[in-house]
Amino acid sequence: MSVRHSLLALLEEGPMYGYQLRAEFERRTGGTWPLNVGQVYSTLARLERDGLVEARGDDGEGHRMYAATPAGTAAVGEWFATPVARSQPARDELAIKLAVAVTVPGVDVGAMIQQQRSATMTALQEYTRLKARAAVDDPAELAWTLVLDSLVFAAESEIRWLDHCETRLRRAEIDRARRTPSSSVEPSSSVEPSSSVEPVETPGGAR
Numbered sequence: 001m002s003v004r005h006s007l008l009a010l011l012e013e014g015p016m017y018g019y020q021l022r023a024e025f026e027r028r029t030g031g032t033w034p035l036n037v038g039q040v041y042s043t044l045a046r047l048e049r050d051g052l053v054e055a056r057g058d059d060g061e062g063h064r065m066y067a068a069t070p071a072g073t074a075a076v077g078e079w080f081a082t083p084v085a086r087s088q089p090a091r092d093e094l095a096i097k098l099a100v101a102v103t104v105p106g107v108d109v110g111a112m113i114q115q116q117r118s119a120t121m122t123a124l125q126e127y128t129r130l131k132a133r134a135a136v137d138d139p140a141e142l143a144w145t146l147v148l149d150s151l152v153f154a155a156e157s158e159i160r161w162l163d164h165c166e167t168r169l170r171r172a173e174i175d176r177a178r179r180t181p182s183s184s185v186e187p188s189s190s191v192e193p194s195s196s197v198e199p200v201e202t203p204g205g206a207r
Helices: 001-012 018-028 035-049 070-079 093-101 107-132 139-178
Strands: 053-056 062-069
Touching: 001 018, 001 035, 001 062, 001 070, 018 035, 018 139, 035 062, 035 139, 062 070, 093 107, 107 139
Parallel strands: none
Antiparallel strands: 053 062
16 A cells, blocks of 8 residues: 555645656655556556546646545545554565475575575665765655665664574574484584674664
8 A cells, every 4th residue: 555655645745647756756765666657557547536636637748637635635644644554464585485495305594594694785785885875955865765774674684584594493403413312413514603794884873
């Protein structure tokens, strides 16, 4: 529902057509979640059907303009006042990938974790560089830095979670070996202890 309500909130600022809405959405989120213009117009059609936006003629160049209705304004106010529900978390590809990998024989889960940690660290460093270049005196840039903060915190959290997974997996292998003392099989070295990963400092002290 975030795209629907975001577009509706943008229309509260004044009438716009589809391409303008897409450009404004991407400007304020730094292009993190690009929108297809077809998605924008299909969303506008549903909003108009639901009485939340209305057509306001065209801009003189053939672009159909849309504006929020009073019902649309009320819907935006309710959206801003309502916490985002976490009862049904979005599917996390990495969590699913690791959950499946630990049950499939022959998968080097330790290597998977190390590769993912390296990729996430690279992304974290890039987010930090982008944030350092942002001009927070511009409201749109400030909005973009808030999105970057979210990405930074998510990446830092993912790195901590990967370290946790690595520790849990190694402990499970040691416990399994202890339960079978007669076996000559030693704990697998497929999950190597991670090197100490220092938290990446972000501008403004975000960690």
